[in-house]
Amino acid sequence: xxxxxxxxQYQHVQEGEDFTTYCxxxxxxxxxxxxxxxxxxxxxFLIQLVKSGEVKKQKRLTFQxxxxxxxxxxxxxxxxxxxxxxxxxAGLSGGSYIPTFGRxxxxxxxx
Amino acid sequence: xxxxxxxxxxxxxxxxxxARLRCSPMKGHSHVYWYRQLPEExxxxxxxxxxxxxxxxxxxxKERFSAEFPKEGPSILRIQQVVRGDSxxxxxxxxxxxxxxxxxxxxxxxxxxxx
Numbered sequence: 001x002x003x004x005x006x007x008x009q010y011q012h013v014q015e016g017e018d019f020t021t022y023c024x025x026x027x028x029x030x031x032x033x034x035x036x037x038x039x040x041x042x043x044x045f046l047i048q049l050v051k052s053g054e055v056k057k058q059k060r061l062t063f064q065x066x067x068x069x070x071x072x073x074x075x076x077x078x079x080x081x082x083x084x085x086x087x088x089x090a091g092l093s094g095g096s097y098i099p100t101f102g103r104x105x106x107x108x109x110x111x
Numbered sequence: 112x113x114x115x116x117x118x119x120x121x122x123x124x125x126x127x128x129x130a131r132l133r134c135s136p137m138k139g140h141s142h143v144y145w146y147r148q149l150p151e152e153x154x155x156x157x158x159x160x161x162x163x164x165x166x167x168x169x170x171x172x173k174e175r176f177s178a179e180f181p182k183e184g185p186s187i188l189r190i191q192q193v194v195r196g197d198s199x200x201x202x203x204x205x206x207x208x209x210x211x212x213x214x215x216x217x218x219x220x221x222x223x224x225x226x
Contacts, residue, residue, distance in 0.1 A: 006153075033214055033215075035217075041219075042202055042217045042218060042219050042220050043154065043202070043204075043217045044217070045214050045215070045216060045217075048214055088153060088154065090215075097142075097159065097166070097167075098144070098156055098159060098167060099215070100156075101146075101153050101154045101155075101156075102153060103152065103153040104153050106151075
């Protein structure tokens with residue numbers, strides 16, 4: 001079955017440093033979604049990428065979808081303590097209606 | 112602007128008791144998904160339902176677990192004869208009619224603790 005690998009599992013950064021999490025799928029995806037979950041909270045939808053090579057930005061967050069539609073990344077510029085949380089990617093393969101979630105990357109920002 | 116609602120938010124049960132978790136999808140959404148999350152782990156798909164139909168229950172244990180989404184009322188995830196290993200956060204998500212493109216919106220979750 002489809003597998004979605006996400007690395008790293010944890011990332012410690014000093015406030016102001018950049019952060020990147022990577023997502024790789026074993027199969028070609030029709031789209032990929034990113035979620036953020038704060039400690040003790042629930043996953044909150046951030047963005048969906050659909051097109052090959054797509055790049056989308058939300059303020060300090062940059063999301064990319066690979067040309068082959070098998071990998072994706074989330075980059076945060078100049079992290080802040082409010083960025084703390086676990087970031088999940090979720091990939092959907094063509095014909096499927098159940099997204100496969102990566103294990104998530106937990107971001108810890110030290111002030 | 113009611114999002115996905117889940118109750119209870121916290122549930123404590125003793126081993127052998129039953130747990131009932133409820134989920135009301137976002138207004139206009141007809142698709143409900145249940146996920147389980149253990150501490151420090153990702154989201155594990157359990158079951159996908161539409162009104163009065165179970166579409167995919169491949170992620171749900173065959174025994175003790177059941178789910179429904181009746182014509183009226185919330186979706187319910189039922190765990191019979193709970194064991195300590197059932198302790199986890201259970202999230203419900205809902206989406207609109209186009210499951211291939213519509214995003215899933217998550218509820219606040221039910222944290223189940225089995226004593």
